[in-house]
Amino acid sequence: xxxxxxxxxxxxxxxxxxxxxxxxxIEDGEFVVFVGPSGCGKSTLLRAIAGLEDISGGDIRIGGExxxxxxxxxxxxxxxxxxxxxxxxxxxxxxxxxxLKFAKIPKDEIDRRVRKAASILKLDAVLDRKPGALSGGQRxxxxxxxxxxxxxxxxxxxxxxxxxxxxxxVNTRIEIAKLHxxxxxxMIYVTHDQVxxxxxxxxxxxxxxxxxxxxxxxxxLYHAPANLFVAGFIGSPAMNLMEARVSAVxxxxxxxxxxxxxxxxxxSGAPVAPGATVTVGIRPEHWIPGDGPSVKIEGTVDLVEHxxxxxxxxxxxxxxQMITVRYPGxxxxxxGDRFVADAPAAAVHLxxxxxxxxxxxxxxxxxxxxxxxxxxx
Amino acid sequence: MxxxxxxxxxxxxRIEPWLLLAPMLIVxxxxxxxxxxxxxxxSFMHASLDDGDLPRFIGFGNYLALMKDGDWWxxxxxxxFFAVISVTLETLAGVAIAxxxxxxxxxxxxxxxxxxxxxxxxxxxxxxxxxxxxxxQYGVVNALLIKLGFISHGIAWTAGAGTAMAAIIAVxxxxxxPFMVLLILAGLQIIPxxxxxxxxxxxAPGWAQFFYITLPLLWPTLAVAILFRLxxxxxxxxxxxxxxxxxxxxxxISIYARxxxxxxxxxxxxxxxxxxxxxxxxxxxxxxIQITKIRLISE
Numbered sequence: 001x002x003x004x005x006x007x008x009x010x011x012x013x014x015x016x017x018x019x020x021x022x023x024x025x026i027e028d029g030e031f032v033v034f035v036g037p038s039g040c041g042k043s044t045l046l047r048a049i050a051g052l053e054d055i056s057g058g059d060i061r062i063g064g065e066x067x068x069x070x071x072x073x074x075x076x077x078x079x080x081x082x083x084x085x086x087x088x089x090x091x092x093x094x095x096x097x098x099x100l101k102f103a104k105i106p107k108d109e110i111d112r113r114v115r116k117a118a119s120i121l122k123l124d125a126v127l128d129r130k131p132g133a134l135s136g137g138q139r140x141x142x143x144x145x146x147x148x149x150x151x152x153x154x155x156x157x158x159x160x161x162x163x164x165x166x167x168x169x170v171n172t173r174i175e176i177a178k179l180h181x182x183x184x185x186x187m188i189y190v191t192h193d194q195v196x197x198x199x200x201x202x203x204x205x206x207x208x209x210x211x212x213x214x215x216x217x218x219x220x221l222y223h224a225p226a227n228l229f230v231a232g233f234i235g236s237p238a239m240n241l242m243e244a245r246v247s248a249v250x251x252x253x254x255x256x257x258x259x260x261x262x263x264x265x266x267x268s269g270a271p272v273a274p275g276a277t278v279t280v281g282i283r284p285e286h287w288i289p290g291d292g293p294s295v296k297i298e299g300t301v302d303l304v305e306h307x308x309x310x311x312x313x314x315x316x317x318x319x320x321q322m323i324t325v326r327y328p329g330x331x332x333x334x335x336g337d338r339f340v341a342d343a344p345a346a347a348v349h350l351x352x353x354x355x356x357x358x359x360x361x362x363x364x365x366x367x368x369x370x371x372x373x374x375x376x377x
Numbered sequence: 378m379x380x381x382x383x384x385x386x387x388x389x390x391r392i393e394p395w396l397l398l399a400p401m402l403i404v405x406x407x408x409x410x411x412x413x414x415x416x417x418x419x420s421f422m423h424a425s426l427d428d429g430d431l432p433r434f435i436g437f438g439n440y441l442a443l444m445k446d447g448d449w450w451x452x453x454x455x456x457x458f459f460a461v462i463s464v465t466l467e468t469l470a471g472v473a474i475a476x477x478x479x480x481x482x483x484x485x486x487x488x489x490x491x492x493x494x495x496x497x498x499x500x501x502x503x504x505x506x507x508x509x510x511x512x513x514q515y516g517v518v519n520a521l522l523i524k525l526g527f528i529s530h531g532i533a534w535t536a537g538a539g540t541a542m543a544a545i546i547a548v549x550x551x552x553x554x555p556f557m558v559l560l561i562l563a564g565l566q567i568i569p570x571x572x573x574x575x576x577x578x579x580x581a582p583g584w585a586q587f588f589y590i591t592l593p594l595l596w597p598t599l600a601v602a603i604l605f606r607l608x609x610x611x612x613x614x615x616x617x618x619x620x621x622x623x624x625x626x627x628x629x630i631s632i633y634a635r636x637x638x639x640x641x642x643x644x645x646x647x648x649x650x651x652x653x654x655x656x657x658x659x660x661x662x663x664x665x666i667q668i669t670k671i672r673l674i675s676e
Contacts, residue, residue, distance in 0.1 A: 052574050073580030085575035089593045098589070099579030146579075 002063030002076075002153040003028045004049070004186060009058035011044055011210075018044050020210045021058065026154075026188065026203075031180050034190045035197040036207035037233070042190045043158055045207070049188065050079050050156050062153060073102070078147030079156040082163065084139050086131040086146075092118075093127040096146045103150075110149075117145040120179075137168045144179070154186040161196060173199060194234055198222070206230050228355035231281050237312065239281045239349070240323040242297075246276045254350075256280065259319030263295045265345050269358050278358065281349035284312065284326035290344035297323065301337045306330065315339055413655070419648035426642035439649035449650065451625060452633040453657075459542065459617075459629065460610035463549045468603055470550065471557025476591075478558070479565045489562075496555035504619035507548045511535050511620075541621045549616055553609070557602055564598025565591070600671040607665060611658050630654045 004026040011019040018041045026032050034042040047053040049060060051072035059066050067075050086095050093114055100110045118124050121141040131139055140160060147155055160176070161169045177200055180187050191197055197204050198218040206213040206221065206229070213233075214226040225231035231239045244256040244263075254267035258280060272278075282295070299315035302322070311331040315323045325341045333339060350358040420439055424432035443449050474492065478485045495503065510517050513533035522528045534544045568591065576586045614631035621627045628636070634654055638647030 050578060052577065072574075072578045077578070079575070079578045081571050081575060083569065083571055085569065085571040087572060087575075087590060098576075098581070102580040102582070102585065146575075150579075 002186065004063075004154060004188075005061045006045075006049075007059050007061075009045070009048060009060060010056045011041070011048055011053060012056045018210050019048070019055075022212060024205060024212065024215065026186060029184050029186055031177075031187045031189065031200055031202045032205060033197040033201035033203070034188065034205050034207055035192065035194060035233075036213075038192060039209075040207040041210040042192075042207045046079075046156050046158055046188060046190045049075075049154075050077055051075050052079075073099075076150075076153040077156055078150045078152035078154075080143045080147050080158065080160045082159040084131075084143040084163075086139060086142055088131055091128050091130050092123060092134070092142050092145075095131065095142055096149050099146065099150055113149040113151070114145075117148040120148065120182075121145050136164050137172060140164060140172055141175075144176075148179075148183070152185070154188060157187065157189040159191055160189075161191070161193070176200065194236065198234075204234075206233060208233075224357070225281075225349065226357050228279060228281075228351045231349055231351065231357075235283055237284045237324050237326065239283045241351075242280045242282075242317075242321055242323065244278050244280045246272050246274055246278060248274055258297060259317050259321065261297060261317070263297070264293075265295065265348055265350070266293065267350075267359070272352075272358075277353050279351040279355070281351060282323075282343050282347060284324040285310075286347035287325040287327070287341045287343045289342040290346075293345040294342050295345055295348055296340055296342050298338065298340045299323065301333050301335050301339050303335060304331070304333060313339065313341075315341060416648045416651050416655075419645055420652045422645045422648075424643075424645035424648075426644060432645065435645070439646050440653075442646065443649055443653065448625065448628070449630075449633060452628045452630045455542070455627060456611060456613070456629040456631075459546060459549075459613060460607060463546045463553075464603060464606045464610050466546070466550045467554050467557045467606055468599070470554045471561050471602070472595075472599070474554065474558045475561035475565055478562060492558060493555050495552045496559075498552070500552065500615045501619055503552055504548065504616050507544070507551075508535060508620055511544055535620045536624070538626055541624055541627045545617055545620055545627055548620065549610075549613070552616075553606065557606065560598060560602040560605075561595065564595045564602075567598075568594045597671060600669040604662065604665055604669075604671070608658055608662060611661055612654065630657065 006022050006024040009019055009022040010017070022045060034045060036042045044053060048055050051067070051070060055068060060068055062075055062077070072079075087098065090098065096114045096117060097110050100113065105113075114127075115124070118127055121144060123138065123141055123145060126134060126138060131142065134142065140163075143160070157176070161172055164172060173196060176187075176189075180200075189196070189200060201218055203215060204218055204221055205215050208229050214221060214230045216224075221230055221234045225234060225239075228241065232241060242258050244258045246254060247257050247262070248255045249267060249272050252266055252268050254265045254272065256263050256265065256278070263280070280295075297315075297317065299317045302314040302316045304314075305312040309328070311327045311329065313325040313327070313331060313333065315325060317323065323341065325339075348359075352358050419432070421434060421436060422432040423430075423435045423438065478489055478492075482488075498506075509515070511519075511534040513519060513531040513536075516531065516534075518534070519528070519531035523531070532540065534540045572590055572594075573586055576590055581589060612631050613629050614635070617627045617629050617632055618635075630650070631654060634647055634650040637643050637650050641647070
């Protein structure tokens with residue numbers, strides 16, 4: 001087990017820069033998830049840590065040692081590939097034992113480790129089968145088993161669940177979380193699925209276009225996105241982002257106009273000139289009327305979706321902007337109805353023209369809207 | 378109405394596949410089955426174009442004579458030697474070149490195109506070309522070797538006892554290695570790249586990646602490629618015929634069969650030779666498929 005640190009890690013393929021100076025510290029035993037849209041560089045970063053890609057600049061340290069030019073096998077990491085990359089002509093046992101053979105580990109020790117991993121992963125009954133004869137979930141577990149037997153300093157997962165069906169994905173996700181708790185190993189996990197990121201991570205690293213947008217706990221990112229990208233990326237359905245113009249800032253209040261509508265927010269941040277363009281962000285699930293100061297936006301119902309546990313209302317504002325409102329339970333309205341969405345002022349996010357968060361927010365129970373709801377009952 | 382049409386449509390269903398297969402079956406029957414049956418029939422006859430007699434049945438007479446024919450056994454040995462050595466060399470060279478082209482070296486596109494040229498030339502043409510290049514007085518090979526000081530005077534490569542077979546094998550390797558490269562390359566390219574990455578993480582050195590991953594996964598392709606070449610080599614005729622047609626030292630079983638049939642006009646005996654050539658090729662293929670357990674038809 002070891003901590004891992006990246007400093008100014010850069011990677012270019014020819015003239016194309018895919019990683020622009022990544023700085024990151026990963027503590028021993030931490031579960032870190034790299035998340036971001038396709039092509040954001042998350043897999044490249046993972047492969048660079050694994051040693052499968054040479055980096056163009058910066059340093060990668062594992063357990064304090066610079067490993068920039070150390071071959072993958074000597075970095076003492078294990079990797080689970082998206083396609084599993086099981087050796088198709090070897091049975092499950094041989095697949096798991098393959099790497100240990102080259103590490104000059106005695107045969108009985110190899111046998112002990114493989115059988116132990118097999119029993120953890122419930123693969124005892126299929127040790128003599130070839131990957132082709134296994135189910136998707138079993139193949140996935142063999143890939144994990146092959147990583148476990150190496151007793152690595154860190155586990156690297158490259159979108160390991162993307163080839164599984166929905167039900168199996170949830171199960172395997174839970175298995176991986178349990179495995180992390182049992183082994184206490186450092187794990188780095190790449191995914192584009194924010195549910196996987198939110199449920200598994202101690203720490204999420206949001207990547208976009210080769211840069212880190214934000215690093216934080218899942219709730220940090222949900223409650224206090226540092227910028228527009230993270231605000232839009234974390235949360236489903238995505239946060240409503242409305243263009244607004246600052247009309248006045250006075251007495252700890254900011255007055256804004258969203259189209260023709262006026263809203264007011266408590267504001268004590270840096271001075272803002274009237275006329276500045278900002279973005280107002282409110283999560284669909286936060287349009288819940290509360291007791292304190294609130295923000296009201298009026299629109300016309302475009303569509304209503306009834307999901308049973310929630311209802312989703314799509315509103316069209318007078319200036320054409322769309323906003324999404326998610327209510328717990330059922331809501332009765334139809335397309336064409338006038339609708340006033342109402343959210344507590346404390347749930348509003350504000351981003352400046354450069355997309356950076358303007359309200360210095362911290363996540364925590366004091367902020368959690370639904371948390372408040374639960375306490376109130 | 379349904380009851381009336383059902384038997385008819387059943388009959389149509391039964392006959393339809395045969396109708397569709399008919400053209401191919403007729404072609405196969407006329408160009409393969411009939412000549413084969415005719416050859417088999419003639420192989421049990423004494424039939425010569427020399428002596429004007431009508432063919433007469435002599436049972437296994439031709440075969441028994443053949444078993445005692447030193448020239449036949451010599452041709453068998455030549456063929457076996459040629460097949461084993463040339464296919465082995467072509468396989469080794471084919472794997473090596475395919476690995477080279479499959480790696481990320483510069484100019485591999487051009488290399489792939491240039492490499493195919495020897496294979497694209499008709500065998501008789503390339504054999505004649507090599508015949509000239511290997512000529513003892515005017516050949517470029519001898520001229521080069523003399524200039525470099527390896528030899529003092531020209532060697533008759535295609536006529537010499539020890540060198541004729543070597544020359545034939547060399548030309549065959551030159552000509553058909555591209556075919557092997559092409560097939561092996563296709564086999565290499567279907568091996569998923571991430572297996573090699575997994576092997577790298579597993580700490581398998583280069584040789585181990587080749588022997589534990591490349592070779593086992595390439596084997597199905599390689600086995601079929603070797604089978605093709607082996608069958609080609611066992612019935613090889615053109616190269617030896619052009620390069621050293623008269624020589625007993627290089628005569629293959631196909632050349633021997635032609636010699637009996639055409640030069641000596643002994644249709645019965647020649648047919649027996651041809652039947653044995655056919656049986657040997659079948660036997661080689663059958664044994665090979667058994668040993669390698671390759672599947673020619675996917676399930």
